[in-house]
Amino acid sequence: MTTLHNMGVAELAHALQTKQVSAVEVATAFLARTGGNPHNTFLDIDSEVTLAQAQASDARIAAGTAGPLEGVPIAHKDVFVTRDFATTAGSKILSGYRSPFDATVVQKLSSAGMVSLGKVNCDEFAMGSANENSAYGAVTNPWDTTHVPGGSSGGSAAAVAARLAPAATGTDTGGSIRQPASFCGITGIKPTYGRASRYGMIAYASSLDQAGPMARSAEDCALLLSAMCGADLDRDSTSLDMPAENFSAKLGDSLAGLRIGIPKEFFGDGLAADVRTAIDAALKVLEAQGAKLVPITLPRTELAIPVYYIIAPAEASSNLSRFDGVKFGHRASAYTDLVSMYKKTRAEGFGEEVKRRIMTGAYVLSHGYYDAYYLQAQKIRRMIADDFQRAFAECDVIAGPVAPTVAWKLGNNASDPLADYLADIFTLPASLAGLPGMSMPVGFGEGRLPVGMQLIGNYLQEARLLNVAHQYQLNTDFHNAKPEGV
């Protein structure tokens, strides 16, 4: 048997169910690796809680009532509220906050038998592409600790890449699962908007936020996604009225005849040569498996950036109003009246990027600007979604890079927030359209930093995306590569 921490979700689930190893042994092995908090990934760990959950899993395994993922550990992005661990969303304003309930996604994974390893770092309120916006410090990339892990689910990606957890939950608003997965050489999928419940996921941009799994392989992601999704209409009105689906059951399809759309806008001058080389090679692998490449166009790709950076901040400016020092979280210690309490609390509690987006959002929703910004952005958003539908008339899935470059150096964009925004160009369109998208590792670029390929499917086509990735991973080994020293 491989070392426990080098086993993926499927392997661990099998080993646990066949009683080759106990849940307590697995949990202990992973907890041991989190000592010293490598890469600043974890924000809250409680070994007592984790071991108690593992013991409960062992009892269910012994009783024959084990769930499909019984005893397999998982780390949760800190935007999912949890009863057993503090939840901060990477913000000082929620320092020490403890939720009286678990997010639906957390609860579903727990029902499937998973054991929580704790909460992992992320950009504050999921706003960022490098995990440098966390109030609790940046996360480093396990492949090169002088580089960023991507964001906002940077802690999730780094934890999986460094084998601190076999899997992690992530959230994706404009690429926050796909881009860190790509930067850290792991696999992650953002399902169709509405597939996974948003209840208990601290809202950044409500019309875009989606939960998804991050793990080493498509096979693992399929197992996790099957457990995460499902209608939650009593708690989330935007949840899709769809039954849970077994995505693992559909991983055996051949790629013969599969039409892969290649959007020319994703392969322009902005794409770094090392990334392009890795993507081209991956496309060749898929062609060799019988897929056909079809040139397509997504003409409003560039517009996705301004559209996203209007809509997401607009929603965020309103979503973050509840953090006012009145009911929970941080409250300034000294203030003179109500307005000064609000101002000081929020000035102290929020980081720079969050403030920037709140201000942008308040501005675009203001009287006199609403039509020119917010309404216009909504119109273009619909056009972007229409462009995808035209493209899907000609292809089954769309493939391209996740990001224009590999992970950049820590602090590289510190003085230029726009540089981060521009790097989101390939992930934003699918987010705005509410389409499922995933990232899978397809090689390495400069500095032996991982490159991820993005696959975008039509609505509810997660199974098809996962199958394409799985077929690719059956023929390649990039998903098993690990950083030096791990």
Added chain:
Amino acid sequence: MSAPKLVQGYEVVIGFETHAQLSTQSKIFSRASVAFGAEPNTQACAVDMALPGTLPVMNVGAVERAIEFGLAVNSHIAERSIFARKNYFYPDLPKGYQISQFEIPVVQGGEVSFFLEEGKETVHKTVRLVRAHLEEDAGKSLHEDFIGQSGIDLNRAGTPLLEIVTEPDMRSSEEAVAYAKELHKIVTWIGICDGNMQEGSFRCDANVSVRKPGGELGTRREIKNLNSFKFMQQAIDFEVRWQIDQIEDGHAIEQATVLFDPDTGETRAMRTKEDAADYRYFPDPDLPPLVISRDWVERVKSDMAELPRVMAERFVKDYALPEYDATQLTQSKAVAAYFEATAKACGQPKLASNWIMGEVSRRLNSGEVTFDTIPVSAAQLGALISRIQDNTINNNSAKQVFEVLWTDDANAQGAADPARVDAIIEAKGLKQMNDTGELEKIIDEVLAANPKNVEEFKAGNAKALNGLVGPIMKASKGKANPAQVNALLMKKLS
């Protein structure tokens, strides 16, 4: 329509915004209870407290009540309406925004009609509605209970409200109050609101302005939170006088929100337009558009009780009542039911109507009693009217019987038996004197005793007859039939 009534040469223009609390069990976007009067924050769940990660889920019962209202006032029920966020910071607003409807409300247009006494005339008035939209209430700040700080009670946060907005169609405080009363009647009749004004279930804001007749609309000031019909009238009257005084003194009216202080009887500005917040309305991404199918509307319609105006039309048609009577008798379900039962018991709808609008409502108004606890049953009132109709008793005696029925302990003890009417008539000896012989004897005696009145009458003074009728009624102990007395007198004196 009569010409607009002017105050010191100014026309008064009033529009209303009313917040009716919908009578659901739970909140508009959560499952917490809306029951009034619980300990602070015991009826606020995670959603109401806006805890991180919580989301709103629409209460279908609130939507159905909005549909019922729309049907009751002939509105268009929007097939698709949108929830929007109204953003502002206040401690009793847990999310930092209120979920409301802005651009596309669920109920569009409609009208409220009512009768109104203007001098001796009864005028029919119609107020047009702009819209009615669903929204959530905020919590309450408790400033008095804590020293140096404010407490926040979120029990009310998320309570479902229907905000009903009129065109500026009212032209006096009387019209405004009549509108508010009619609206109150409608919402309580169809049962979408308990109408309890003290508890804040029915709160009115009045937008008041004045102008010279035919001129442009004046700048309005909004009087907030009028929670009694009495204050409503006082507040508007004060506001109108204040605005006219300002204009007459050469001051312009500044758009403002004002509060009425019942202790001083004055309105006082709370904030002016300069402080008006930019609410940054935008569609709430947590709630999909509210889609209401025609089927749903039809289903709600078929489950609704007969509406007051439909019932009033039926009263006119089936009972041959004047329109005014029919409207008065459909002020509440209870009075309508009481009327119908009385009319059926005696077969005299107009008499039943007269009695209910007269004696019965006089007694109800003077006491704590309502139609639900009324001591005189409809069957008894019907029996009483029958006894007038068949000349057993006269109207005066009937009033005495009614008084006994109302106050009598035996009656209060559940013996609301129509047989009590005859028993009281018997016991008090109120039976009308229908024996002409006996009456003629009394008349002859009175005529003999009052020769002066007889002479005056014969000389052409018709009033002199009263001086004869009085003693005759007295001599008969009130039991003579007044019509018969008159007829016999005329015969004897001619």
